[in-house]
Amino acid sequence: MNEKSHNPISLRSRRMISQALLQLMEEKPFHKISIKEITATAELVRKTFYRNFQTKEDVLKEYITELMKEAEQQFESLDALTPYAMANIYFKFWQKHRHFLKLLQQNDLFVIVLKQLDDYVPFINSRYKSDLIQEFDDTFIEYYNVFNTAGIWHMLEKWISRGTKETPEQLAQIYSDITLNNPNNKTLKK
Template sequence: MNNITKSEKWILEALLKIMTTKPYDKIKIKEIASLADLNTRTFYRHFKTKDDVLKLYGRQLSIELSNKILEKSPCFKTIILDYFEFLNEHIEFLNLLLKHNMLHFLYDNLDSFMTEVAFIVKPHLKNQDIDTKTLYQFYFNIGGFFYITTKWLKSNPRLSKEEMASIILDMFS
């Protein structure tokens, strides 16, 4: 995890651990800080709420996904494959959100997460200007990816990244 302090990392790890056994709405800041072996003052020095902890993690995931996409050619199929591979790498976190009926958290924060992605990806685009039409198309596609991701997460068994790429590419052909 890039650009986060040790305390923030410990707080995040503590929150995720508690989420495995306790409903999110019942988790108290004091128990997060205690499990992280910190005091509540340290928690509040870094975060206002436990949602802020998840937002930090979401931003870190956005940065990681952006960098993963930029490592390879920006072919749409490659992006889809990387996206679903990335989801598999973070399936425990996504399953926690699903368990707590919190997938909406991803959607509610999608705009800020995508801003992180755009900030990283934009310097690599040939055309630096993004017109209004392209922006709306981008958000339309992001919404579609969110709902496809939700369906994929809830499916048992889950389709492979190759199967998902095929389905998505078929929609655009």
């Protein structure tokens, strides 16, 4: 898809479309929602939808990307970019959006989060971990990114499936222990 317009009218229309889709997902399954329903709920014409998106999935992709950008801003406040600190921000952020994640899961759309993370994690790693990964070749970095992406995504999915029983801090500790290869630390006691 072409680069999105940043003019205020286009931004407003895309937000209205996103909100309309999310509202409709509260009422019915994703696969039963039509573009016509989305535009009617958003009080826009179909042409506006297609000027901004190709599919309903594109609406969700953009919404998730915007959420990820919001989470990224919190990384900038960290003094130390440890696995624990970054995962703690990540899980605290998604805890606030767990209802949205549950909607995705109920509609078998959670994989869209993975696809967006696949695009976003390399940027995050190059921006915040460049000093740690600069000595490695491109092949290593590519596999490093997909390994981390899949792991953090599966943790998020499992957490949502389990009803977000664990705290973000507990999950951040688990992620940190896995990342730092510290299996002797017993994070969750039975």
